[in-house]
Amino acid sequence: MAYLQQYGVYIAIVLLLMYNAAFTSNFISVDNFRTQFIQMVPVLIVALGMALVIGTQGIDLSGGAVMALAAAVIPLYIGYGLIPAAAMAIFAGCLIGVANGAMIAFIGVQPIVATLALMVAGRGIALVVANEQLKSVTNPTILSLGRNSIVGVPYSVLVAVILVAVVALLVNRTTFGKQLVAVGGSRRAAELAGLPVKRILMTTYILAAALAAVAGIVATARLGASVPSTLGNLIELSAITAVVIGGTPLTGGKVKVVGTVAGALLLQLIAATLIKNNVPDAYSQITQAVIILIAVYIQRGKLAVR
Amino acid sequence: MITPTGTPRDATVLEARGVTKRFAGITALDNVDFTLHPGESLALMGENGAGKSTLIKVLTGVYQPDAGELHLGGTTTTFARPLDAQRSGISTIYQEVNLIPLLSVAQNIFLGREPRDRWGLIDFKQLNENARTLLDTYDIHVNVRRPLHRLALGMQQMVALARAVSIDARVVIMDEPTSSLEAREVETLFRVIGLLRAQGIAIVYVSHRMDEIYRVCDSVTVLRDGKSVHSGLLADLPRVELVSIMLGRSVEKTKRESLTAFGSARTSSQAPTLIATDLTRKHQISGISLEIRPGEVVGLGGLLGSGRSETLKALAGVMKVDNGHVRVGGRLVKNGSVSAAIRAGIVMLPEDRKAEGIIPNLSIRDNIVLAALPRLSVGGFTSRARQDAIVDVFMKRLRIKATSSSQLVSELSGGNQQKVMIARWLAMNPRVLLLDEPTRGIDVGAKAEVQALINELADEGLAIVMVSSEVEEVVEGSARVIVLRDGSVETELIGDEVTEHHLLSALVGEPITVTKELP
Ligand SMILES: Nc1ncnc2c1ncn2[C@@H]1O[C@H](COP(=O)(O)OP(=O)(O)OP(=O)(O)O)[C@@H](O)[C@H]1O
Ligand SMILES: [Mg+2]
Numbered sequence: 001m002a003y004l005q006q007y008g009v010y011i012a013i014v015l016l017l018m019y020n021a022a023f024t025s026n027f028i029s030v031d032n033f034r035t036q037f038i039q040m041v042p043v044l045i046v047a048l049g050m051a052l053v054i055g056t057q058g059i060d061l062s063g064g065a066v067m068a069l070a071a072a073v074i075p076l077y078i079g080y081g082l083i084p085a086a087a088m089a090i091f092a093g094c095l096i097g098v099a100n101g102a103m104i105a106f107i108g109v110q111p112i113v114a115t116l117a118l119m120v121a122g123r124g125i126a127l128v129v130a131n132e133q134l135k136s137v138t139n140p141t142i143l144s145l146g147r148n149s150i151v152g153v154p155y156s157v158l159v160a161v162i163l164v165a166v167v168a169l170l171v172n173r174t175t176f177g178k179q180l181v182a183v184g185g186s187r188r189a190a191e192l193a194g195l196p197v198k199r200i201l202m203t204t205y206i207l208a209a210a211l212a213a214v215a216g217i218v219a220t221a222r223l224g225a226s227v228p229s230t231l232g233n234l235i236e237l238s239a240i241t242a243v244v245i246g247g248t249p250l251t252g253g254k255v256k257v258v259g260t261v262a263g264a265l266l267l268q269l270i271a272a273t274l275i276k277n278n279v280p281d282a283y284s285q286i287t288q289a290v291i292i293l294i295a296v297y298i299q300r301g302k303l304a305v306r
Numbered sequence: 307m308i309t310p311t312g313t314p315r316d317a318t319v320l321e322a323r324g325v326t327k328r329f330a331g332i333t334a335l336d337n338v339d340f341t342l343h344p345g346e347s348l349a350l351m352g353e354n355g356a357g358k359s360t361l362i363k364v365l366t367g368v369y370q371p372d373a374g375e376l377h378l379g380g381t382t383t384t385f386a387r388p389l390d391a392q393r394s395g396i397s398t399i400y401q402e403v404n405l406i407p408l409l410s411v412a413q414n415i416f417l418g419r420e421p422r423d424r425w426g427l428i429d430f431k432q433l434n435e436n437a438r439t440l441l442d443t444y445d446i447h448v449n450v451r452r453p454l455h456r457l458a459l460g461m462q463q464m465v466a467l468a469r470a471v472s473i474d475a476r477v478v479i480m481d482e483p484t485s486s487l488e489a490r491e492v493e494t495l496f497r498v499i500g501l502l503r504a505q506g507i508a509i510v511y512v513s514h515r516m517d518e519i520y521r522v523c524d525s526v527t528v529l530r531d532g533k534s535v536h537s538g539l540l541a542d543l544p545r546v547e548l549v550s551i552m553l554g555r556s557v558e559k560t561k562r563e564s565l566t567a568f569g570s571a572r573t574s575s576q577a578p579t580l581i582a583t584d585l586t587r588k589h590q591i592s593g594i595s596l597e598i599r600p601g602e603v604v605g606l607g608g609l610l611g612s613g614r615s616e617t618l619k620a621l622a623g624v625m626k627v628d629n630g631h632v633r634v635g636g637r638l639v640k641n642g643s644v645s646a647a648i649r650a651g652i653v654m655l656p657e658d659r660k661a662e663g664i665i666p667n668l669s670i671r672d673n674i675v676l677a678a679l680p681r682l683s684v685g686g687f688t689s690r691a692r693q694d695a696i697v698d699v700f701m702k703r704l705r706i707k708a709t710s711s712s713q714l715v716s717e718l719s720g721g722n723q724q725k726v727m728i729a730r731w732l733a734m735n736p737r738v739l740l741l742d743e744p745t746r747g748i749d750v751g752a753k754a755e756v757q758a759l760i761n762e763l764a765d766e767g768l769a770i771v772m773v774s775s776e777v778e779e780v781v782e783g784s785a786r787v788i789v790l791r792d793g794s795v796e797t798e799l800i801g802d803e804v805t806e807h808h809l810l811s812a813l814v815g816e817p818i819t820v821t822k823e824l825p
Contacts, residue, residue, distance in 0.1 A: 175683045182676055185665035192624060192662050193677040193730065194648040253667035 004298055009245050009262045016269045024276050032272075034154060038222065040268035041160045042067070042232070044261060045215035047239040047246075048167045049208030051260045054243050055171075056184040056204050057252025058111035062100060063212040063239055065122025066093040067232030070216030072130035075137060075226050082141040090213040092129075096122050097209025101202035119236070126228040135226045146221030156218045163211065168257040177255075180204060184252030241288065242267055245295040267291075318380065319344045319508050320365065320396065320477050325374035327360055329717065331709040334360040336532040337374070342477065347499070347509040349519045349540065351552055352529035353749040354721030355707040358512050359401050361529065362481050365510075366398045367391040379476075389418075395476035399466045399483050401512075401720050401747070402660045407455035412437035414454050415469045440472050444498050459486040459658050460610055460775075464494070471498060478502055479510040482720065484518060485746045486657070488610040488775050489813075496522060514721075514749050515776070516545055530554055553751050576600050579769035580652070580738045582621060584630035590616045591793040594630070598738065598769040603760060605784030606773045607809055613793035614773045615657055618740045621771070622654035623647035634737060648677065651737030655727055655744055657773075659720075663727045666716035670708055671697045673715045673726050678733045700729035704759070705752065720747040728756065732763075739763065741772045745779065757783060777813075781806050791815055 004011075020027035046063040053060040070089035077085035096118050103114040137143065145155045153161075171177040179200050183190045191197050212232075220226055244250060245266060246259030267288065274284040322340040326333065334357045342348055350358050363369045365376065367385025376383050378394055385391040391398070405414045412434045413420070421436065423429040437450040446464050454462055463486050470478055484492050499509060499522055511523055519526070520540060528536040528551050536551045550557045578597040585594040591613040598604050608614045619625035621632055626642030632652075633639065640646035647653075656662040665673055675682055675693045682692045697711050704725040708718055715726055724747055731739065744760065745753045760783065764770055774780050780787060787799040789812040797812050 173688055174686050175679050175688055176686065178672060178676075178679055178688060182665050182668060182672070185667040186661070188662050189665050190676075192644060192654070192656055194645040195676070196645060253665070 006247060008295075008298060009247065009259060009266055013262060013266050013269060016266070016273060020269075020273055020276075024273065027272075027276060030152075034149075034152075034157075036268050036272055037157045037160075038154050039272075040264050041156045042215040042219045043235060043238045043242060043267065044160050044264040045163055045218065046212050046232070046235055047242040047260050047264050048163055048257070049211035050236070050239040051243045051246070051248050051255050051257060052167070052171070052180065052204050053111070053208045054184075054240070054248055054250060055181050055252055055255035056201060057187070058104065058184075058201070058204070059115065059240070059250075060100065060205065060208045061112065061115040061236045062096055062118035062122050063208070063215070064232030064235045065119050065126065066096050066209050066212035067216030067219060067235065068123050068126035068228040069093060069096065069129065070213040071220045071226045071231045072126040072228040074142070074217065074220055075135040076129070078137060078139045078142065082139065082145065085139075085142070086214075086217050089217050090210050093209045093213025093216070094206050095209075097206035098202070100209065101205035104205065105198040105201035123228070130226060130228045132229070134229070137220060137224055137226055142217075142221045143224055145218065146224065156222060159214065159218060163214065164257060164261055167211075171255045171257055176200070176203070181253055181255060184254070186253075238264075238267055238288070241292050241295065245291065250296070317344060318342060318377065319346075320379075321377035322361070322365060322371075323375050323377065325361070325364055325371045325376075327357075327364055327369055328372050331713075333532050335364065335371070338529070338532070338534045339537075340365070340527060340534065341537070342508050342510060344476075344508055345503065345506045346525060347503055347511065347523045349523035349526040350510055350512045350529070351519065351526055351548065353552055354725075354747075354752055355719040356529040356552075356749075357532040358529055359481055359719060360532075362398065362400070362479055362510070362512070365391070366396055366479065392473060395474060396479065397470040397473045397475035397477070398479040399463070399470050399481060401481040401485075405454050405462065405466055405469070408453055410434075410451050410453055411441075411448055411457070411465050412450040414465055415440065415450075415472060417469070419473075437468075441468055444468060444471075445494055458610060458615075460488050460491050463487055464491060467495060467498060471502060475507055477508045477510065481512045482514070482747055483511075484513060484515065486743070486775075489777065490609065492518070514747065514753065516548075516750070520545070528552055549750055552749070579634060580621070581633045582630065583633075585617065585620045585627050585632070586629040587616070587620065587625065587627045589793075590625070591620060591627075591790075593794055594620075594790070595795070596788055598771060600737075600767040600769050601764050602786065603764050603770045603772060603784050605780040605787040605804075606771055606790065607777075607780055607787050607799075607813060608790035608796075609813055611792075612790040614790055615742055616793070617790065618654055618742055618771065618773060621647070621738075622652055622740055624654065624656075648734065651735075652740065653677070653731040653734050653736040653738070654740040655731055655742055657742040657746075659724055659727060659746070664715050664723050666714070668715060669712045670701070670706065670715050670718070670726055671711040674700060674711075674729045674733055677730055696733050697729075700732060704729055705755065721749055721752060724748055725752065725756075728759075737769065739768050739770045741770065741774075743774055744772060745774070745776075777806050777809055781809055789813065 026032060050060055050063065070093050073089040073092045074085045077088045100115050100118055103109040104111050148155055150158065179195050182195060183197050183200050187197060216232060219231055242263035243260050246263030247256040248254055248259060270287060271284055274287060318341055320342040322338060325335055325338045327335040338361060340361065352358050360369065364371050367388045367390050415437050416433055420428045421432040434450050441448065441450065446468060448457065448461055454465065463483060467483065483495060487495060502509060513519055523540055525538065526540050526543065527534055530552065546557055576599050578599045580598045583595050586592045594617055606614050606617060616625060620627050623642055623644045623646055631638055631641065634650040634652060637650065639650045671693055674697050682689060701711060706725045707722050715723060745756050748756055760770060772783060781804055784804060787804055787809060789796045789799065799808055799812065
């Protein structure tokens with residue numbers, strides 16, 4: 001059981017690859033993997049932020065709304081170039097993070113309630129900012145972020161790889177990372193040890209929002225259009241699933257970055273397998289639900305053993 | 307041979323034969339035999355990490371043994387989960403209170419056995435009434451509707467006890483039940499134990515306090531490094547001998563290393579490190595002023611609810627005060643800020659290790675360096691080398707028993723967790739050390755070490771304030787005792803006045819005419 005908790009997600013990935021190698025035509029190919037990686041980038045980036053938040057024993061349902069807001073902001077500033085537009089999009093996303101963090105850390109609202117409020121309000125704001133319009137994006141730099149590669153690695157995947165590395169470093173090697181899991185393990189004990197608990201929570205929610213904003217930028221670049229009404233809809237749920245099957249417990253106190261990547265990859269592979277074998281979308285959603293249940297069940301086993 | 311209650315010696319109520327339990331990298335129990343007779347009151351003794359709690363968890367279905375078997379009333383049995391053991395009449399109070407914090411006292415007592423009304427819903431009126439009747443029988447006074455987490459730790463322990471005895475039990479197991487109890491509550495506990503024994507209920511009692519063991523128990527089983535090394539009657543076993551069996555040292559050696567290690571307590575004439583003036587918080591403490599000098603160990607005496615822990619919390623910035631202030635080295639410390647207090651050099655070892663101290667999911671190393679982390683980091687990045695330099699020193703100095711510093715702190719025995727907490731604060735190089743029950747749950751050997759350490763730290767110039775519900779410890783350790791009652795300073799005992807007799811009479815607020823018999 002302990003073995004399954006730690007390596008289950010990797011075993012599942014290997015099994016799925018073996019299945020596809022045997023039964024799905026054209027699955028094991030460089031092109032297909034490139035496509036799969038590109039498609040999983042937004043979920044992965046949101047999941048990285050989610051892993052941090054869950055590590056503090058929290059949850060963030062506003063990731064999709066932040067993506068939408070970022071998407072809505074880009075057309076407003078893209079005239080100045082990609083960098084300024086991206087900066088503004090991330091800044092706007094961070095404001096939602098600040099709202100989340102302030103409610104949770106300072107007022108003491110439960111994370112699920114606070115971020116649910118921002119999930120609804122955030123998308124509303126995005127629609128207001130975008131004037132409820134879908135806008136196509138034509139700036140060549142941003143389009144190239146979505147479409148081009150460097151030595152065979154798509155830019156968007158490169159962004160994701162860098163962010164994974166940064167978050168892994170943050171979690172494993174920095175004071176902040178250690179403090180974050182300490183807060184998730186026991187908030188009271190962390191407070192009594194003199195940790196700046198409120199600041200840590202605030203920072204975590206801002207980081208999660210900033211990451212979601214980056215996901216929104218990458219997704220917009222790939223679509224070639226700003227679609228605030230639907231972009232990132234329910235992506236939080238996929239992100240949470242990826243985090244949990246990656247071995248980060250919902251009870252907090254632990255963050256598994258590599259596991260989160262594996263979790264996102266597994267979700268992507270399952271979706272691709274079902275699509276390539278012509279299974280209808282509805283079934284693929286049901287499959288996802290079943291996976292969440294299994295993952296959470298295995299995690300719960302871990303708690304019971306402790 | 308006949309047990310004190312007159313049942314034949316060979317009738318057993320609970321037995322373990324050849325029980326082995328391994329955890330990753332450690333054999334916590336190694337082929338342990340354990341026998342409990344009806345009506346027997348058995349002390350389970352051993353150093354921190356000897357395997358006492360693990361044995362209890364095996365006996366009550368929390369852990370499954372890797373080898374060996376259990377017998378209940380003579381027949382082989384297995385407990386797949388704690389509930390099975392409970393249904394078979396084994397009732398347990400675990401070392402760390404494990405009730406449900408948000409439920410009320412009454413709900414906790416009758417959890418899973420609530421009275422129902424005719425709709426099948428919980429009959430709260432009946433529930434509360436039953437709880438009150440039960441608690442009244444044992445003279446425990448508490449509002450049964452209050453959520454458990456609002457009670458002091460000692461009171462929570464009493465609720466756990468009430469729950470344990472309210473289950474029709476043949477065996478009641480108590481893992482360090484008195485470590486968070488007040489002298490008065492300990493008396494209540496002993497009275498309850500007396501009642502249980504009169505009903506022929508067998509008792510397993512774990513404690514590091516020798517006085518209690520000799521008072522409550524008639525036989526003893528000693529574990530050392532996971533093996534049972536001695537079983538027998540307590541009456542045949544002088545204290546030193548028991549300790550020497552526990553520690554695995556010769557009697558002579560044990561005698562030489564006296565059991566409490568506080569040296570001569572001194573006062574100091576230097577300028578005070580810490581000055582608190584008129585600390586007041588509504589309903590908690592009022593007008594508390596005190597001065598602590600470098601090198602001084604000051605005891606804070608008082609009964610439960612006298613404001614001892616609250617005073618420490620006010621000093622440590624954990625509790626905001628309405629009025630009054632704290633100065634360290636002449637500088638004002640910001641009210642109600644833990645981090646400001648820590649920066650000023652005031653650190654506090656909290657009373658409730660489980661809820662306020664350890665971070666269970668982190669390693670020993672991460673727990674020790676937690677507060678000192680910013681100091682041990684370079685530009686926000688952690689430095690393993692710097693951490694290890696500190697961690698290794700304290701693991702050795704405090705003799706923390708673990709497979710390595712990377713082991714999860716939740717896997718340590720209770721006493722070793724306490725040492726990790728002490729290490730966390732010593733790593734901060736504090737100027738003022740506030741200790742709330744510093745030796746709680748620590749075995750005799752380690753206790754002497756911690757007490758010696760407190761002395762050593764005082765010699766190095768620390769100002770130390772200590773709260774302990776063990777009168778003996780307060781008296782031996784402190785040069786000065788400030789006695790609190792109802793949230794304010796009642797009196798102060800200095801020099802010759804620091805005796806158990808004086809302290810006890812100051813605690814209750816009246817002179818004690820008959821000296822208590824203390825073994
Ligand atoms: N879940 C676990 N995982 C790994 N090791 C464990 C676990 N629980 C206990 N241990 C180890 O088993 C040994 C025995 O621990 P146990 O808690 O039984 O000691 P104890 O005699 O109750 O000590 P104390 O007096 O300090 O409470 C210790 O070395 C401890 O570190
Ligand atoms: Mg124990």
